[in-house]
Amino acid sequence: xRNSAPVRRALSLALLVAVGAAARAEGFSESVAQxxxxxxxxxxxxxxxxxxxxxxxxxxxxxxxxxxxxxADLDWFLGISNRAYFSFKGDMDWTQVSGERxxxxxxxxxxxxxxxxxxxxxxxxxxxxxNAMAGKTMRRYGTAVMMPVTxxxxxxTAENDSPNHGKWMAGVSLSRNPVTAEIWYAPIDSxxxxxxxxxxxxDGVDAMVLFDASILVDVHRxxxxxxxxxxxxxxxxxxxxxxxxxxPYAECAVSDRPLLPSFAPEDHLSRDDGPSLDALLGxxxxxxxxxxxxxxxxxxxxxxxxxxxWDSLESAIVEPALPGGYASAGDYASADEYAVxxxxxxxxxxxxxxxxxxxxxATHAIGVRAQNASSIADCVDYNLNAFYLAPxxxxxxxxxxxxxxxxxxxxxSASAMIALGDEGEMRWWNETWQLSLAARWTVSxxx
Amino acid sequence: xxxxxxxxxxxxxxxxAIVAAGALHAQALPDGKEILAKVDAYRxxxxxxxxxxFTLTExxxxxxxxxxxxxxxxxxxxxxxxxxxxxxxxRVVLTVKNAFFIYDRGMAAPVRITPREMMFGQASAGDxxxxxxxxxxxxxxxxxxxxxxxxxxxAIPDKGATxxxxxxxxxxxxxxxxxxxxxxxxxxxxxxIAYDSYEAVQGKELLTAFRITDCATGKTSEVRLGNFSTAxxxxxxxxxxxxxxxx
Numbered sequence: 067x068r069n070s071a072p073v074r075r076a077l078s079l080a081l082l083v084a085v086g087a088a089a090r091a092e093g094f095s096e097s098v099a100q101x102x103x104x105x106x107x108x109x110x111x112x113x114x115x116x117x118x119x120x121x122x123x124x125x126x127x128x129x130x131x132x133x134x135x136x137x138a139d140l141d142w143f144l145g146i147s148n149r150a151y152f153s154f155k156g157d158m159d160w161t162q163v164s165g166e167r168x169x170x171x172x173x174x175x176x177x178x179x180x181x182x183x184x185x186x187x188x189x190x191x192x193x194x195x196x197n198a199m200a201g202k203t204m205r206r207y208g209t210a211v212m213m214p215v216t217x218x219x220x221x222x223t224a225e226n227d228s229p230n231h232g233k234w235m236a237g238v239s240l241s242r243n244p245v246t247a248e249i250w251y252a253p254i255d256s257x258x259x260x261x262x263x264x265x266x267x268x269d270g271v272d273a274m275v276l277f278d279a280s281i282l283v284d285v286h287r288x289x290x291x292x293x294x295x296x297x298x299x300x301x302x303x304x305x306x307x308x309x310x311x312x313x314p315y316a317e318c319a320v321s322d323r324p325l326l327p328s329f330a331p332e333d334h335l336s337r338d339d340g341p342s343l344d345a346l347l348g349x350x351x352x353x354x355x356x357x358x359x360x361x362x363x364x365x366x367x368x369x370x371x372x373x374x375x376w377d378s379l380e381s382a383i384v385e386p387a388l389p390g391g392y393a394s395a396g397d398y399a400s401a402d403e404y405a406v407x408x409x410x411x412x413x414x415x416x417x418x419x420x421x422x423x424x425x426x427x428a429t430h431a432i433g434v435r436a437q438n439a440s441s442i443a444d445c446v447d448y449n450l451n452a453f454y455l456a457p458x459x460x461x462x463x464x465x466x467x468x469x470x471x472x473x474x475x476x477x478x479s480a481s482a483m484i485a486l487g488d489e490g491e492m493r494w495w496n497e498t499w500q501l502s503l504a505a506r507w508t509v510s511x512x513x
Numbered sequence: 514x515x516x517x518x519x520x521x522x523x524x525x526x527x528x529x530a531i532v533a534a535g536a537l538h539a540q541a542l543p544d545g546k547e548i549l550a551k552v553d554a555y556r557x558x559x560x561x562x563x564x565x566x567f568t569l570t571e572x573x574x575x576x577x578x579x580x581x582x583x584x585x586x587x588x589x590x591x592x593x594x595x596x597x598x599x600x601x602x603x604r605v606v607l608t609v610k611n612a613f614f615i616y617d618r619g620m621a622a623p624v625r626i627t628p629r630e631m632m633f634g635q636a637s638a639g640d641x642x643x644x645x646x647x648x649x650x651x652x653x654x655x656x657x658x659x660x661x662x663x664x665x666x667x668a669i670p671d672k673g674a675t676x677x678x679x680x681x682x683x684x685x686x687x688x689x690x691x692x693x694x695x696x697x698x699x700x701x702x703x704x705x706i707a708y709d710s711y712e713a714v715q716g717k718e719l720l721t722a723f724r725i726t727d728c729a730t731g732k733t734s735e736v737r738l739g740n741f742s743t744a745x746x747x748x749x750x751x752x753x754x755x756x757x758x759x760x
Contacts, residue, residue: 103602105618139618141603149747153758190758195749197758239754243587244609246754282753284671285612287625307612310628352629359630439630472598510602 097147101512105139109477109504116483116498120380121415129496130163137506149193157184195241202234205250205276235274247279272296297323301344311352318345324369329421334382334414335375342369352439361435370429373457373489383414419496427491428455445469459492460484477504545652545664551688552681553645555711555720561585562745567593568737577601582745588645590751592759605756606631616756623756628675646681649674660685676703690720702728714741 111133115125122129136159143153161179186201237250252274272295280289285307293299301319308314319325324342328335348363398404425431437449446468453461465479479502485492543551558565562585570576578597584590589610595601603618613631616623650666657663662683668674677698682691693706710722719741726733750759 101602141618151758188758190755192747192750192755195747195752195755197755241749241752241755243584243590243748243752246752248754280753282609282612284610287612287753305625307627313625313627315625350627352627354629359627469600473600475600508599508602510599 099145099513101141101143101510103141103508103510105137105506105508107137107139107504107506109135109137109502111135111500111502113497114499116485116493116496119419119494119496120384121419121494122496123384126412127416127419133161133163135159135161149191151188151190151192153188153190155184155186155188156182158182197239197241198236199238199250200236204233205237205278233274237276244282245279246281248277250274250276291319293319297321299325311354312349313351314349316345316347318343320344326367326369326371326426327423329423330379330383330418331414334418335379337369337371337375342367344368357439359437359439361433363433365428365431365433367426367429367431371427371491372429376489376491376494379418383411383418385411419494422491422494424491424495425453425455425461428459430456432456455491458485458487458490460486461492473508475506475508477506478502545655546647548655548662548664548683548688549645549647549650549652549666552683552690553647555689555718556645558714558717558719558741559743561743562588563741563743564745565738565742566596566740568739570735570737572732572734579606582750584748584751585745586748587751592746592751592756594759605759607751607753607756609751614753614756616759623753646679648672650679657685658682661691662688704728 113129113131113133115129115131116122117124121127138156138158140154140156142155143151145151159181161181163178182202184201184203186199186203188197188199190197233252235250235252237248239246239248241247254273275292275294277292278289280287280303286304287306288304289302291299291301291303293301299319299321301317303315303317305313305315320341320343322341323339324337325344326342328337344365344367346363346365348361350359350361352359398407431454433451433453435449435451438447446466448464448466451461451463453459455461461481461483463479463481465477468476470476479500481500483492483495483497483499485495487493562583564580564582567579567581568576569578576597577595579593579595581591581593584592589608591608593606593608595604601617603616605616605623607614607616607623608631611628613626613628614623615626615631646666649669649672651669653665653667655662655664662685664679664681664683666679666681668677676695678696678700680694680696682693683689684691689711690708692708694702695704695706696702705726705728707724707726708720708722709724710720711718712721713719714721719738721739722735722737724733724735746759749755
């Protein structure tokens with residue numbers, strides 16, 4: 067701690083010099099620009115609960131049949147002479163549900179919840195292409211075509227808590243056209259509670275480091291990613307363009323451990339802990355005729371869950387069980403002992419339900435999407451999605467957005483999650499269908 | 514015989530006169546590249562990078578305003594930020610040659626889209642950010658018609674041109690573009706652009722308004738350019754990753 071004061075002073079001095087240099091050409095007050103943008107929204111969702119879910123028989127978890135969420139998205143920036151920026155971005159929601167929630171650690175969190183999804187501060191010295199960022203955020207790297215099916219579906223669905231929660235971390239990026247490099251770091255023990263449970267089994271074991279470098283030459287964009295979080299993963303991605311209408315894209319990653327995050331205790335689901343491979347191929351096409359863009363995407367995941375593994379997980383958590391093979395109330399010496407065992411089984415089911423990486427467990431998955439091609443300034447936007455999770459999962463979703471007046475958007479969506487059999491991921495989903503209505507209002511001011 | 518010789522001499526003189534007139538006419542018409550350079554000067558506020566407001570009004574009255582910044586080091590790169598309507602206040606569009614990226618509220622990362630999707634009313638991104646013809650189009654033919662100059666332009670491969678062919682009409686005296694008929698490779702008309710208004714901006718005469726009509730639908734969008742400034746964004750701001758921090 068004694069040594070940190072000179073470092074702080076040096077950093078402060080460097081910051082002052084940078085800002086001073088940025089503002090030198092003009093008077094300081096004349097060179098300062100600010101913008102504040104706030105989007106508030108209200109969303110109501112009605113859900114059909116899946117009755118035969120192994121983790122939620124007869125909806126013992128009391129999953130919510132309706133949910134109302136108020137969202138707020140704040141964006142503020144301060145710019146100096148177009149050379150230095152400071153910005154803050156916050157994204158949060160406040161949710162009211164029809165019943166109590168069964169949290170991952172077995173505690174009920176009540177029928178109201180507040181969640182800060184993102185709180186990211188960044189400082190940019192554009193002149194040199196340097197950005198420094200810190201806060202809670204989510205990073206996703208890849209081909210970033212609009213939209214990789216796995217990306218938009220996992221973001222759009224309500225079941226995205228576990229893999230997509232933001233992490234408290236800090237990063238630096240450096241840009242020298244056409245190359246950009248970025249590195250992020252998250253310590254083992256964050257000074258705030260870490261909600262990022264991408265790999266809960268390794269939580270507290272290792273610091274997270276993420277490195278990404280990309281290059282854009284002509285219409286070709288390629289990048290490499292290194293991700294360290296207990297395991298080491300190396301990835302690469304590419305997107306190109308064929309004529310004016312087609313964008314092909316691909317990404318792959320190899321890891322010395324499974325790329326699929328663990329979501330159940332090892333005694334419930336024991337799996338091969340060796341190397342794994344993810345690969346994704348896709349393309350988008352916008353024909354000259356008609357206002358439509360279509361996306362087709364295939365994903366292979368060598369660490370996907372097999373039907374046999376699902377069976378073993380189900381048998382491990384479906385009934386209360388103690389060492390010795392006791393399984394029913396009559397096997398226990400007392401009602402209290404049975405209650406303890408029963409509670410343990412319920413907690414195991416709740417933990418699996420809340421950590422299940424929805425959309426990510428299938429070895430083979432195919433997605434298609436259609437949406438209006440001219441996504442700018444249209445009065446009505448729509449998208450239709452279908453996603454097949456082998457061997458028996460089908461996800462369908464339709465969404466329409468009406469830009470009623472400036473500042474206001476009205477969004478309606480309907481989705482169905484159909485399990486065609488009992489061998490794959492879909493029957494572990496909590497929902498069978500969802501209907502949602504949302505309104506979003508944007509306010510912004512600048513000087 | 515004399516009459517015959519006289520006739521031949523007369524014909525020769527007439528031929529010479531025609532050739533001379535043709536040569537004189539050709540001399541009066543500058544080279545195609547020179548014409549394009551003069552045409553481009555009406556869109557080029559500064560030789561270095563610069564920025565301007567792009568205001569688009571569609572046939573139904575809806576209006577949007579973008580701040581377009583052109584990279585000083587590479588004129589094939591631009592960044593457009595929405596100022597209006599409010600619902601797009603966070604939207605940013607990056608154009609790198611013929612590759613397009615969009616970043617908006619709620620996106621985890623900038624996403625790539627095709628030129629076909631990158632439409633602003635009836636205007637394509639190229640209509641907005643490709644401010645010059647020179648370097649992207651070669652001149653196939655130059656012709657003088659009724660005091661105007663008609664040029665046929667053909668896209669140079671891999672230069673990021675928006676259209677395959679353009680029939681460009683230019684004022685014969687001032688070289689201001691007046692009308693562009695934009696066509697596909699087969700010659701099918703795609704859009705017409707009528708260049709309506711020129712104004713003096715800090716001593717330089719610049720194009721400040723034009724109308725784009727989609728030939729398939731007949732719909733027209735009006736565009737106004739203004740608030741020109743040499744204060745563009747630094748070079749490092751024109752990257753896909755930097756879009757997340759662009760303000």
